Amino acid sequence: MTPALNAKDGVSVRLIEKVWFKNHQAKYWLVPLLLPITGLFYLISLVRRLAFRLGLLKSYKVAAPVIVVGNISVGGNGKTPVVIHLVELAKTLGLKPGVISRGYGSQADIYPYLLDEKSTSYQAGDEPLLIYQRCNIPVVIGADRVANAEKLIEHGCNIVISDDGLQHYRLQRDLELVIIDAKRLFGNGLLLPAGPLREGTWRLKEADLIIYNGNNSDHTKQLVSKPLFMTLAGCELIQVTTGEKMLLPDFIQQWQIVNAIAGIGEPQRFFDTLQTLGFDLATQQGFIDHKNFTVNDFVEFKADLPLLMTEKDAVKCRGFAQKNWWYLPVSAQFSEQDKDVLIQSINSFKV
Structure with a gap:
């Protein structure tokens, strides 16, 4: 379907x-x-x-290393799971990471806005709130990424990870990671709006690391000599309002037939993931990325079947979620070799 x-x-x-x-x-x-x-x-x-x-526009270097996780195309390429993975790696290396983001669609009263336990997706945007709740680290949003980074440093962070912002040249960066959807790649190869690219594929040669979400090695060899590869994996489902957890095999044993929704850059990726895991989808509904959900968006789903969604969708649905609504948290998975490359890159910033 x-x-x-x-x-x-x-x-x-x-x-x-x-x-x-x-x-x-x-x-x-x-x-x-x-x-x-x-x-x-x-x-x-x-x-x-x-x-x-040429220095006609000024860029700024803040008092902490900056890692930018971005892409050259629009849409969901897997940046947020990589940001979360880098945060966890930085923690294990004894660093104090914080994350900055534009906060797409946010409606905070003041910017830069530092998220706290009372923050909502309306104030902060869906992805920043997801990162804050998953990682429990400082997250600051706002259009001025330099000000965002400085606010993180004021709160004790000694490494800044930027969720997106590859084209935000006002903020100097120490490491650039470009994430590419290995399935969709660069589409028709044209720049916006005739194509999906913010910058041409030439930009890949300037980045420090290229990470493919999925595997399309035949194509990558044409553009990048040593790309990294990741997959997105989940092992449990979490009830949207209560936080109850169930391992995937146990959940599938009880409810193999489910409904599913996704308001992300590429909804079909989520639906394909569910089917690969062994679910049969009775109904599936794709929405635009960063969709602001209301209860009226869910009236057509059968109440006798569980409704599965992404973690990004769940942060916007907690206020009206039903007891049979669950989300699938996913994490970026790397080979040991590629993980070592990331660790070495982060380690280079330690004093």
Whole structure:
């Protein structure tokens, strides 16, 4: 079953994604229509990069190492699980990490905004709240990433991890990690809005580490000599409101047939994961990324079946979730060799 998308959530968004990633026939009229805007986007991006390189626009170095985890394309590539993985690695190395984020869709009263136990997804955005609740470390959001980083340092952090912000050149960085969806790759290879790219694939050569979410080694060898590879894995389901946990085999033994929703960059990835784990999906519904859910979005799901969602969706549904709503937390998994590369990179910052 193909994930549905409500018209109110923007069918045009799904159409453009089909043009970008699925070679939809609309490309024959939509791409030519958008190419002039793409040319303008390229010019603005080029001038901006040159301005930073020539010192016409000032960049700032803060008093702690900065790791940027970003991508060159739009959509969910797996940045947040990598950020969480880096946080945990930094902790094991004796560092005090903090995370900064733009906080897409957030409505805080003041910025930079430091999350606390009372923060909501409305104030902070879904991904920052997820990171804060999962990692229990300082998280600061706001458009000014330099100010965000400085606020983290004020609160005792000695390493800053930026969730996204690869193109935010105002903040100097000590390490760049670019995350790539190995399935969707770079779509049609064009810059926004005719394609999904914020910057061309040439940008990969400037990054310190390239991490592929999934494995597409035939393609990676053409662009990156030594990429890292990760997979996303989960072993349990957690009830959205109570926090009750069940191991996947035990859950599947009781409820193999389930409903599923996902409001992420690539909803089908989540649905495919559930089916790979052994679930049969009675109904699946895909929503736009960063969807602000209301109870009305769930009226069509059968109450006699569990409803499974991503952790990112769950942080926005706790206020009205039902007892049969569960989420699947996932973690980034690396080979020992690739994990050592990450550890060595972080270790290089220790004094």
